[in-house]
Amino acid sequence: MIDALDHLTLAGSAAAYETLLGRRAVDGRLQTANVGLTFGADGDALSSMVFATRDPDKAARLLERRAVPSERRGDRLILARETTYGVPIELCEHKDATPSPLVDSDEAASIGALDHVVVRSPNPERAIALYAGRLGLDLRLDRSNPAWGSRLLFFRCGDLVVEIAHDLKTGVSDGPDQLWGLSWRTPDIARANARLKAAGVDVSPPRIGRRPGTEAFSVNSHTEGVPTIVIGGIGRW
16 A cells, blocks of 8 residues: 655755755755655754555555544545554655755765654554554564663664654653654765764764664754754665
């Protein structure tokens, strides 16, 4: 039913993300190799996830059979918030997209693709029922790590991961989920870090990543309020 994550919608403008990604928006949209960004939505900093499907009519029928009400608005299917536990989720028809042009010619220092989008959830079993059972995403990892204080669920979606993060200390509750953060991939983490510093972006020094073979750094500005890290290296889910 779901082929990929088509795009994410953010509040604010594209200017900060043009600096962050090292790419120029085209008609208000920034596109990487595997996901797009659109801007100007009301609500939270990270406002919605829009998944791609090759057959919206078939997807609507399947969602109905799986007890996920949806509403057709133009070319979109809007999933009922009570079913997605507060996370704004939409479906659109799958279309191929070309990555946005680079600000300069240094591809290795740019952001090439999204690694994962993070949803914080107080109820991980409920999240498994939604993302794997009803939406049909492929659950690839379910791991609790007391050192991190988290239980992490990784759902494969095309060439990226939808990560569900649960805070072990808070316990399980029926509270809402929150569309929360982004982790981007870069071909060369040292060059990406240096490019962003030179552009006036507040970034941490690169550090060893959680996945073997990776490095990562945090981005503390130019994210329009979205918690953000950049990942480089050979290790990928």
